[in-house]
Amino acid sequence: MRSPGKPRLALTLALLAVAWTAWQAPRPGAPAFALPAPLPASPLPEPRQAAHFASRLLPLAAASAHAASLAQLQDGTLLIAWFAGRSEGAEDVAIYLSRLEKEGWSLPRTLASRPETARQLRRHLRKLGNPVLHVDTRGRLHLFFVSVSLGGWAGASINHKFSDDGGLHWSPAVKLTTTPFFNLGTLVRNPPLDLQDGGLGLPAYHEFIAKQGEWLRLDAQGRIVDKVRMPHPRDTLQPTLAALDEQRALALLRDAGPGPGHVQAVSSQDAGLSWKRAATLPIPHANASMALLRLSDGKLLLAGNPGSGRTSLLLYLSRDQGQNWQALGAVETGREADGKEAEFSYPSLLQASNGDIHLAYTWRRRSIRHVTFNPAWLAARAQGDITQPAIPAAEDGP
Known part of the structure; x- marks a missing residue:
């Protein structure tokens, strides 16, 4: 007698195969990175600029x-997004936005709340987190963020919304389908790279069962057209990317494996179509997020935490596309009033159109600190002319 379970199994496998085939939309043409336009040269040579x-x-x-x-x-306006609430993962956590005005940073405006996002997605949500802002080559402002319906961050999914008027009005949130099976376990943390076809290459990571970096390719309409895993023998999270030219890219990853962590790396030679493991950087690093930025002069700037934890935020500079790195010391380090370790973590880097470099990061889990410095300050730091922490440890906050 034929077992009734076998036809059911065959039907289930066939349906899964159909679902996978349907999800794997035809890939568009070969991608290429859209590199930012060169910044205007300073009227003064770098050694004569005043460090700021x-x-x-x-x-x-x-x-x-x-x-x-x-x-x-x-138009040059600087924006910062972050999440805030009673504590990480609390039901009142929302995504906030502030813009830099003449008087300073504006009062935070809610970009996405849990109840509003739940209504837009038509599903129950437990918590929100990890906002990612990006302005593409057309001027459209994107917001990617994660939400969780059940369980912890391993059960997260990625959501996307956009604004065509500089963040005054936003489209409803749409959940990105990153896998045909339950669509769970994929998160974002760092900004995408622009592609020449108008699409984006979004660094993501998978945290359900296995931990690994991923590359999501979106077309100009925001639809996922490709997903590529970033192979690595260790557990890795939160890739941060820099395009070296139109085809080559470097991704640095948070080391989530056992034992002392280092900065892990993968690279692509075909604009994200495939990724290969690169040499581990000789930089001890805590199990924490990093930020990588390609500067207008081709140097790479890295912000992150040392191997000892999140109590110091450090800068590193590479002049040879990531082969060698120079430690530039701490931006901020310190302890809380009760002697416990303070936290300065989850950095974000950006070089503005005037050449200034902006850094934003979690400050003691109570606020977000914004730092700005110019290439002259960075050069002085690299030459050893500035060695002490950039922000005094005794500086009080709000």
Whole structure:
């Protein structure tokens, strides 16, 4: 007698195969990175420029703040998004946005709340997190963020919304389908790279069962047309990317494996169609997010935490496309009033149209700090002319 379970199994496998085939939409043509236009040259040679460094804390949105993301509109306006609430994962956590005005950073405006996003997605949500801002080559402002319906962050999915008027009005949130099976376990943390066809290459990571970096290719309409895993023998998370030219890219990954962590790396020679493991950087690093930025002069700037934890935020500079790195010391380090380790983490980097470099990061889990410095300050730091932490440890916050 034929077992009734076999036809059911065959039917289930056939349906899964159909679902996978349907999800794997035809790939468009070969991608290429859209590199930013060169910045105008300074009227003074770099050694004669005055080194500039400044910092300020953003207005408070809630008791706890985390995971900043920077973007600049085409009119030059600087934006920062982050999530805030009673604590990470709390039901009141929302995504907030602030813009830099003449008087300073504006009061935080809610970009996405849990109830509003649940209504737009038509599903129950437990929590939100990890906003990512990006302005594409057309001037459209994108917001990617994660939401969780059940369980912890391993059960997260990616959501996307956009604005065509600089963040004044936004489209409803749409959940990206990154896998045909339950669509769980995929998160974002760092900004995408622009592609010449108008699409985006979005670095993502999978945190359900296995931990690994991923590359999501979106077309100009925001639809996922390709997904490629970033192979690595260790557990890795939160890739941060820099395009080296139209075809080559470097991705640095958070080391989530056992034992002491280092900065892990993968690279692509075909604009994200495939990724291969690259040499581990000789930089001890905590199990925490990093930010990588290709500067206008081709150097690479890295912000992250040392191997000892999140109590210091450090900068590193590479002049040879990531082969060698120079430690530039701490931007900020310190402890809380009770002697416990403070947290300065989850950095975001951006070079503005005037050449200034902007850094935003979690400040003691209570606020977001914004730092700005020019290439002259960075050069002085690299030459050893500035060695002390850029922000005094005794500086008080809100």
